[in-house]
Amino acid sequence: MLDPRKLHLLRELSRRGTIAAVAEAVTFTPSAVSQQLSALEREAGVRLLERTGRTVSLTAAGHVLVEHAHAVLEQLERASAALAAARGGPCGPLRIGAFPTAARVLLPPALTALTGAHPGLVPMVSEIDPADVSAALRAGELDVALVHEYDFVPPPADASIETEPLFREAMYLTVRASVAAARDDAWITNKPGTLCHAMTIRACQAAGFEPDVRHHVDDFDTVLAFAAAGQGVALVPRLAATAPPPGVRLTRLPLARRTLAAFRRGNGDHPAIRAAVTAFHTAVPHLPLDDSA
Amino acid sequence: MLDPRKLHLLRELSRRGTIAAVAEAVTFTPSAVSQQLSALEREAGVRLLERTGRTVSLTAAGHVLVEHAHAVLEQLERASAALAAARGGPCGPLRIGAFPTAARVLLPPALTALTGAHPGLVPMVSEIDPADVSAALRAGELDVALVHEYDFVPPPADASIETEPLFREAMYLTVRASVAAARDDAWITNKPGTLCHAMTIRACQAAGFEPDVRHHVDDFDTVLAFAAAGQGVALVPRLAATAPPPGVRLTRLPLARRTLAAFRRGNGDHPAIRAAVTAFHTAVPHLPLDDSA
DNA sequence: GTCGAGCGTAAGCTCAACTTATGCTCGACC
DNA sequence: GGTCGAGCATAAGTTGAGCTTACGCTCGAC
Structure with a gap:
């Protein structure tokens, strides 16, 4: 055998x-x-x-x-x-992976709902970039994860991972009114190897130029602070732009980011996974998503 | 895991x-x-x-x-x-189980076709009653088997075994013109525990009586010889009645026996299994089945 | 040419998985 | 109702699979 x-x-x-x-x-x-x-x-x-x-x-x-x-x-x-499922309701440790913005915005209400509904559940959160999630899931280091995917950045097909869409949000550009108008600006992106970094590069390429990337910053608050200080332009998702610093103009782009829950294929009926995904869904309406594009 | x-x-x-x-x-x-x-x-x-x-x-x-x-x-x-399949064409040992009549009638031409088409294949045949086949398949003692099922004797559902129908044949009654007419006769059946034995009992029960079973004989030629000697009546399938001894009248009944190939579920794409089932199919037209009921 | 990354083999160790041995409980049978 | 055998579980011992460390080989980069 x-x-x-x-x-x-x-x-x-x-x-x-x-x-x-x-x-x-x-x-x-x-x-x-x-x-x-x-x-x-x-x-x-x-x-x-x-x-x-x-x-x-x-x-x-x-x-x-x-x-x-x-x-x-x-x-x-x-x-x-x-x-x-035969052991009963969701209980025990549940390892959750999340990209930073989701950890900050979506997880607090979701975890409240989750542990409220299932007191036996012990969620354990790790920040992780979506690019590393499928490996971590397959390795058993994570059970569920919040990931995102961008237009222009096709998610790699992975037969061992299953996803469930949670919500979409629009992308915003700082300072300029369009990506093309920022052709000659300095750019601020996330660190290379992350999906957000790839997204910025691709968006600029789609607009016909290679961005002049000057700063690599993962934290979007810092990114906005840099933008406010005149250090460059950046693409930020709606959820990262809830309180832009004074002087930072944000222009909504026809560009979307989708957030999904990911888990090992076949594990979707695990009670803890179901409970977590349900909790994610219930937390979505609490997000400051002023659009549904 | x-x-x-x-x-x-x-x-x-x-x-x-x-x-x-x-x-x-x-x-x-x-x-x-x-x-x-x-x-x-x-x-x-x-x-x-x-x-x-x-x-x-x-x-x-x-x-x-x-x-x-x-x-x-x-x-x-x-x-x-x-x-x-990746190793190449069918080759190596192939353990085949078959009930006695199939071993005598169907296997000789089937094996000729099989080894002719695939010289690397080494078929190994064991006679086995269909009632024991699924256990032998699951245990890995057999790879394919020829089994039969009768009207009145529903085959036990087995989620781990897959079957493919090969042919049907009619059942015949010795001496009498109907099962009901043999109500008071002595009966000859196969040994208890075999499908053929269960079939005889059920057929008599369906006709409204319990058979007076006097002889337990597995070999149908012997059964027919007993019938010719006036020792009782019996139900025999078409393939076992190709040359009835003089004086044994055979009456065809509205009762059928189906012969099938059985193998472990999921193993149907194994090259040796496919080759064997194909060989079984090619051998069917050579059988003395003068009816297709 | 040199060096490191990557793979494979040899040797040793540890633990899982089997055996044998034994005890317990249940049900059949006198 | 006592006896006995069938069936299951546990204890103890043994073997082998699967890991580690150690080492040698090859390929490609610099």
Whole structure:
């Protein structure tokens, strides 16, 4: 019988590309991962990996098996969720990941509703950039997460992650009246590697230029303070612009950001997950979203 | 992560009813099965089993988990089948189970076609009563099997087994012109515990009487010889009555027997299974089925 | 050419999972 | 009602799978 633990390693390899990265993700040594994958290959009776230069890559058979690994692990997730449901209502620890703005704006009312409805539930929040969420979910470090996606930045398809939309908000530009008008300005973006950073770059590219990025700041309040100090322009989502400092003009753009709840595929029927997603939904009307675009 | 091996044990328990029977089926000691199921219960966090008198039975949560075990094991089966397909064409050992008449009539041409088309395939045939087939398939003792089902004898629903119909044949009654006319005769049936035995009993019950079963004989040629010797009446399928001995009158009844191929659910795409089922189909036209009822 | 990143193998250790041995409880049977 | 066997659970011992550390090899960057 195929071992789901080994299938999990193979799936991680297909996403991360190197055995060392898989080992780091599952907190094993690379040697252990290498041995497990060798054993899987032996049981499979086909080559699944092949050395390509300094790393390994999957063979055609390896990719086929990864697809089946998704299905197997999803069914195991469903079984675990069913057991959690059989244990009774939502209780125990629930690891929640959230991007900073959501942690600040959405989580407080959501957590109040959640623990009010389910006193046995122990939510544990970690701030995390949406780009890192699916890995953290797959690794079991998180159970649910609040993520966002932007126009221009297509979310990577991930067969192991399921999402549920929560709300949309408009994007605003500081100082200028349009992205094109800020062609020659200094730009303030989030740190490279984050979705927000990618979004700014893409929006400018769509307007026909490469932004002159001068500052990398994650906290939108700081971003607005920089803008107020004349240090550059920036794109900020509605929720980050509830109290702009004096002198910062905000122009609403035909550009949206969508916030979603994400969890491991198959885990959607887990009582704690359901409760959390429900709580997120109930908290949305409390947000200062003066538009529904 | 839930262990599929333990889920398999739980599933076997749900069918067999006692830990001792499960242990015998998987060739473990009852102690090992008991320990594994205890571990599963611990990981699940819910009671799955409860002592009822001298045996154990499943709790509601246990039954829920068994349903998920079916899904998980089916996906693992699919993954294995995909690997077999990736290994190339059908090859290696293929364990085939068949009831005696099928082994005599259908298998010779089917095996010729099978090994002719796939020289690497090594078919291994075991005669087995259809009543025991699903257990043998689940235990991995067989890969495919030829089974039959009768009117009046509903096949037990088994979520882990998949079947594909091959052909139908009519049933014949020896000596008498109708079952009702044989109410006071001595009856010859197969051994108790077989489907054929159950079929005879049910057919008589449907005609309004309990048969006076005097002889238990599995081989239909012997059955016909007994009938020719005036030792009783019997129901025989068309394929078992190709050359009745002189003096045995056969009356075709409005009663059918269906022959099917059975295999583990999810294993239908295994190249060897596909090849075998195809070979079965190609052999059907060679059978002396002078009717298609 | 040198060096580090990445992979694989060898050797050792630890724990899970099996066995055997034993005790307990329930139900059948005289 | 006592006896006995079937069935399950626990204790103790053994084995092997799966991890670690240690080390060697190869490839690609600088």
